[in-house]
Amino acid sequence: MGLSSLGIFHTVIGIAALVGAIIGFIRYGKINLDVFSGRVYFYATLVTSVTALGISKHGGFNPGHVFSIFIIILVSVAYFLYSKKQSSKRARYFENFLLSFSFFLSLVPTVNETFTRVPIGHPLAKDIKDPIIGQTLVVLFILFIAGSVFQYIKQKKINTKVVSLYTEE
Numbered sequence: 001m002g003l004s005s006l007g008i009f010h011t012v013i014g015i016a017a018l019v020g021a022i023i024g025f026i027r028y029g030k031i032n033l034d035v036f037s038g039r040v041y042f043y044a045t046l047v048t049s050v051t052a053l054g055i056s057k058h059g060g061f062n063p064g065h066v067f068s069i070f071i072i073i074l075v076s077v078a079y080f081l082y083s084k085k086q087s088s089k090r091a092r093y094f095e096n097f098l099l100s101f102s103f104f105l106s107l108v109p110t111v112n113e114t115f116t117r118v119p120i121g122h123p124l125a126k127d128i129k130d131p132i133i134g135q136t137l138v139v140l141f142i143l144f145i146a147g148s149v150f151q152y153i154k155q156k157k158i159n160t161k162v163v164s165l166y167t168e169e
Contacts, residue, residue, distance in 0.1 A: 010051040014110065017044035021103045025147070029154050031099040033082045038099075045075050045102060052109070064109045074102040089159040096151045104144040111136050 003011065020040030024031040032038040052068040078098035085091035115125040115133050125133050 004055070006051055006054050010048055010055060013044050013051065014048040014106070017041050017048050017106070018103075018110070020044060021099075030096045030151050031103065033079065033095075033099075041099070041103075042075055042079060045106065046072060048106070049075075067105055067109055071102045071105050074098045074105070078102070092155050092159070093152060096155055097148060100144060100148055100151065104140060107140050108137060111140070 017040070020037045020042075021031050023037040024035070024041060027037065028035070031041050033042060049068040049071045053065055056062060056065070075098070078095045081088075081091040081095040081098070112125075112128045112133055115130070115136070116123050116127060118124065124130075
C-alpha cells in the first residue's frame, strides 16, 4: 500500500470523520454539531484535510489539495453558522448543506485512493479514470442530492415546529 506515517495518521483520522458523519446521518439525518458524532466529524475532518496538504502521491500541489482547502472552508463556515447564528433558522439550512457537501467532497479522494489501493495486490481500479470510480461517484452524488433534499424538508419541519411553539405561548 505504501503509506507514509503521515498517510497512515491521515487515513485513521479520516475514517473517524467518516464514522462520525455516518452515525450522524443515521441518528439525526444530518451531521449534528450538537452531539459527539458531529464534533468528531468536524474536528477529524479538519485534521484530515490539513494532513492531506502534506501528502502527495504524484508530487506537488494537486486536485486533492484543492479539495482539502475547500473542505476546510466548508466545515469552518458551517461551524461559524452553528456557533454564531444559533437563532437563525435560515442558517440551519446552510449549515446542514455545507457539512453534507464537505462529506460528499471528502468521499471523492477517499473513493479514488481506496479503489486504486484495495484489495492489496489486485485493486478494484487501475487508476482514477477507471469506470468503477466514476460510477461510484455518480451514485454518491445522487445520494448526496437526495440526502440534501431530505435534510431541507426535515429542517423545514423543525423550523415550522419552533415557530409554532413560540406562537402558542
